[in-house]
Amino acid sequence: MPLLIKNGRIVTASEQYAADIFCDGEQITRIGQNLDAPPGAAVVDATGKYVFPGFIDPHVHIYLPFMGTYAKDTYETASRAALVGGTTTLIEMICQARADQPLAGFELWHGKAEGQSACDFTFHQAVTRFDQECESQLGEIVKRGIASFKVFLAYKGAFGITDEELYHTLRLAKKLGVITTAHCENADLVLELQKKLLAEGKTGPEFHYWSRPPRVEAEGVHHLLTFAEMHDAHVYTVHTSCEESLTEALAGMQRGAKIWVETLIQYLLLDKSHAELPNFEGSKFVMSPPLRDKKNQEVFWNALRQRFVSTVATDHAPFDFKGQKEMGRGDFTKIPNGIPSLEDRVNLLWTHGVAAGRLDRHTFVDCASTQAAKLFGLFPRKGTIAVGSDADLVVYDPDYRGKISAKTHLLNIDYSAFEGWEIKGRPHIVTVRGEIAAKDGQFTGQIGRGKLLKREPTHF
Ligand code: URP
Ligand code: ZN
Ligand code: ZN
Numbered sequence: 445m446p447l448l449i450k451n452g453r454i455v456t457a458s459e460q461y462a463a464d465i466f467c468d469g470e471q472i473t474r475i476g477q478n479l480d481a482p483p484g485a486a487v488v489d490a491t492g493k494y495v496f497p498g499f500i501d502p503h504v505h506i507y508l509p510f511m512g513t514y515a516k517d518t519y520e521t522a523s524r525a526a527l528v529g530g531t532t533t534l535i536e537m538i539c540q541a542r543a544d545q546p547l548a549g550f551e552l553w554h555g556k557a558e559g560q561s562a563c564d565f566t567f568h569q570a571v572t573r574f575d576q577e578c579e580s581q582l583g584e585i586v587k588r589g590i591a592s593f594k595v596f597l598a599y600k601g602a603f604g605i606t607d608e609e610l611y612h613t614l615r616l617a618k619k620l621g622v623i624t625t626a627h628c629e630n631a632d633l634v635l636e637l638q639k640k641l642l643a644e645g646k647t648g649p650e651f652h653y654w655s656r657p658p659r660v661e662a663e664g665v666h667h668l669l670t671f672a673e674m675h676d677a678h679v680y681t682v683h684t685s686c687e688e689s690l691t692e693a694l695a696g697m698q699r700g701a702k703i704w705v706e707t708l709i710q711y712l713l714l715d716k717s718h719a720e721l722p723n724f725e726g727s728k729f730v731m732s733p734p735l736r737d738k739k740n741q742e743v744f745w746n747a748l749r750q751r752f753v754s755t756v757a758t759d760h761a762p763f764d765f766k767g768q769k770e771m772g773r774g775d776f777t778k779i780p781n782g783i784p785s786l787e788d789r790v791n792l793l794w795t796h797g798v799a800a801g802r803l804d805r806h807t808f809v810d811c812a813s814t815q816a817a818k819l820f821g822l823f824p825r826k827g828t829i830a831v832g833s834d835a836d837l838v839v840y841d842p843d844y845r846g847k848i849s850a851k852t853h854l855l856n857i858d859y860s861a862f863e864g865w866e867i868k869g870r871p872h873i874v875t876v877r878g879e880i881a882a883k884d885g886q887f888t889g890q891i892g893r894g895k896l897l898k899r900e901p902t903h904f
Pocket of ligand 3: 537
């Protein structure tokens, strides 16, 4: 059914103006003043509201076998929650074990999403081993439309790769024109620090931080850059958490390295004191890299405002408190790492970014949508509002007031890291390729309508 959105204030990464938007089929076909609705069209009145491009989360985990368990969401639960919160495209990490082939990983992960997602999706392909067979399979995966890799410098023995493999992965990435996203932490340092802390009887969740202090992450960023610069390969540091890492990335930028930085909504709003909560509550806040000292938050808000940090993602990795986080009672190294935030990223970024005066509306759209589309080969199909773009739109109500709670969220997890937090604004209407998929906190979309987005390499 055709869709007309009337009287809204359109905001993109670079423009702001009042206009109506008409969508016929899956795309935006007209933008203008006083557009008329043809018979049978759905009409949304956006008076007093903003109209943003659908938001993109460039780093999520939905199917994730990890640390002896599985992340809790499925594409059905995750895509419903994403849409209600304004996220219309997910980029998931394919994280096959080191023993598994990348093509088998791609097919497994794709199979979990196809026919199960209400929103569009694509993947970053992890490289967890590098040999001749992997090399040719990675070439095939890129031909199938997956134009980004993922490497882990952490998680030795699970997803982590050696320096030799890192060298060859980045060389291949450069040749294929794909960007390599990277988890930057020095795996050996983490292992040694974990052993030392446990031997000293420091077993609680609060010690997770001390096994991965800022320099461990900064060394990872430096390490990645050293290898990337050998090939002039394009890299993207995922979940960048601290000033020390950002300083390494900025130094790389100054040298001319092709590096982009992602941070997470968790790092902007939560800090290491959350992981120090008593009665094992801190385990809800255990993730890697760990939540940092509060002083880092201002550094990242400033860097976002100056656009030195490109994206705000979630690294959504949901593990229940009961039965999953609890696996690490008495040994913090066994707490499944991850914090869920997929449903709340946009509203929290709006509330603490725009409504709090830290970000302007364009920067908000840029870091939550447009930059991800540009970096990962989705622009201008996604990430903006233009004739010919997919009609993924968020009609946003800045006057809404509400609270986040695990009692009401759509995610399939038994806690929220933001329990009781106030939000000032939420999506009124969310569309996916011209169809209304969420309204005022309710999912109204169609499971299975989400498509795999095929992407061309752009990072030559
Ligand atoms: O703690 C985290 N970040 N869990 C998810 C896996 C990863 O490293 O991204
Ligand atoms: Zn990671
Ligand atoms: Zn991740």
